[in-house]
Structures are given as C-alpha cells and as structure tokens.
Amino acid sequence: EAGVAQSPRYKIIEKRQSVAFWCNPISGHATLYWYQQILGQGPKLLIQFQNNGVVDDSQLPKDRFSAERLKGVDSTLKIQPAKLEDSAVYLCASSFQGSSGNTIYFGEGSWLTVV
Amino acid sequence: GESVGLHLPTLSVQEGDNSIINCAYSNSASDYFIWYKQESGKGPQFIIDIRSNMDKRQGQRVTVLLNKTVKHLSLQIAATQPGDSAVYFCAENTGNQFYFGTGTSLTVIP
Numbered sequence: 661e662a663g664v665a666q667s668p669r670y671k672i673i674e675k676r677q678s679v680a681f682w683c684n685p686i687s688g689h690a691t692l693y694w695y696q697q698i699l700g701q702g703p704k705l706l707i708q709f710q711n712n713g714v715v716d717d718s719q720l721p722k723d724r725f726s727a728e729r730l731k732g733v734d735s736t737l738k739i740q741p742a743k744l745e746d747s748a749v750y751l752c753a754s755s756f757q758g759s760s761g762n763t764i765y766f767g768e769g770s771w772l773t774v775v
Numbered sequence: 776g777e778s779v780g781l782h783l784p785t786l787s788v789q790e791g792d793n794s795i796i797n798c799a800y801s802n803s804a805s806d807y808f809i810w811y812k813q814e815s816g817k818g819p820q821f822i823i824d825i826r827s828n829m830d831k832r833q834g835q836r837v838t839v840l841l842n843k844t845v846k847h848l849s850l851q852i853a854a855t856q857p858g859d860s861a862v863y864f865c866a867e868n869t870g871n872q873f874y875f876g877t878g879t880s881l882t883v884i885p
Binding site: 704 | 809811816817818819820821824864866871872873875876877878
C-alpha cells in the first residue's frame with residue numbers, strides 16, 4: 661500500500677515570497693491533515709479535511725496560510741507571504757475516517773526554510 | 776488547548792538494554808493513544824497504539840502501558856538496537872483531535 665506522498669521535499673525561499681506544498685493521501689482515506697512541525701517540537705495541527713470539507717482550521721494563520729482539497733483527494737497548502745518563523749516541516753497525514761480512534765499516517769514532510 | 780508532555784527530553788541507552796519512554800497526558804477524556812517514531816529527516820512513523828479500555832498492548836519488541844488513573848503512558852522497547860535511535864512522540868486522541876507531545880530523543884550507544 662502506498663503511503664502519504666508529499667512534494668516538494670525541500671524548499672528554500674526568501675521572506676515575503678510564496679510557496680505551495682502538495683499532498684496525496686493514502687488511497688481510500690477520507691480525512692487529510694496538515695501539520696506544522698518546528699524543530700524540536702511535536703506536530704501542530706494546521707487544518708483537517710473530511711473529504712473536501714474543512715473540519716478544523718482553528719490554528720491555521722489565515723492571513724497567510726491557505727489550504728484546499730477540491731476533489732476530496734489531493735490537497736495543497738500555500739503560504740503567502742512567508743515569514744522567517746514559518747521555517748518548519750509541513751507534514752501531511754491521512755486517516756481512513758475521522759481521527760477519533762483511527763490511526764493517522766504521515767508523509768515524509770516538506771521541509772521549508774525561509775531566509 | 777491540550778497538553779501532552781514527556782518527562783525526559785533525551786534518553787541514552789546501551790545497545791541491548793531495554794528502553795522506557797514516558798508520557799503524561801492531560802485530558803482524562805482521551806480514549807486513544809499512539810506512539811510515533813521519527814527518524815532524522817523523516818515523517819513520524821506509527822509504532823503502536825492503545826485504546827483507553829486497555830492498560831497494556833504488546834507489539835514486536837515494543838510494549839505500551841496506559842495508566843488512566845495518573846494519566847500516564849509509556850513505551851517500552853526491548854533489546855534496544857542502534858536503529859531505534861530517533862525521537863519518539865506520544866499522541867492522545869480526544870474527540871476528533873490528536874495532540875502531540877514535544878518528543879523524547881532516544882540515543883542508542885553501541
């Protein structure tokens with residue numbers, strides 16, 4: 661079974677530039693998550709989708725971050741304009757149903773450095 | 776927000792010894808817990824999970840113990856190997872949310 665796919669793996673941009681990350685979840689997984697992981701910390705949820713609807717985006721900085729999952733499969737996370745503090749790993753994850761009692765599986769992450 | 780904490784940020788063990796990684800969680804309503812292993816440059820990898828109606832679950836070389844009375848979770852790794860060196864996270868599931876701790880960095884000394 662293929663895992664969660666993410667691209668690009670690494671990205672370096674200057675502050676105030678924009679960047680987009682793509683995620684393809686495990687086949688059949690209805691729920692998709694984007695997490696931000698700052699070095700030395702645990703993952704922090706940015707946004708959770710159930711199919712193509714948003715379940716939780718309470719911790720997404722909406723002035724600069726946006727995410728979509730138009731057809732209920734792939735998802736894109738965008739940052740515009742980027743700030744230095746956005747340097748982190750952006751992890752996409754998916755689960756079969758909602759996260760309640762269902763294991764979530766992570767991709768390898770997209771590593772962002774803002775300079 | 777929820778708080779999931781780890782007692783020790785770093786742990787060093789000799790190869791072949793057993794490792795114990797601890798985790799405290801804050802929400803007594805959490806009903807599902809997962810341990811993840813994260814190697815350098817990779818995403819978190821599922822190790823083992825446990826539901827709140829259990830107090831122990833065993834996998835291959837790993838055991839998870841859950842003490843709901845004191846809201847404590849532990850991961851035991853038997854016969855620790857160099858390949859076990861990584862950061863280990865516990866995650867608690869409350870409703871539709873997962874909350875992750877800071878992580879414990881395990882170093883295995885050959």
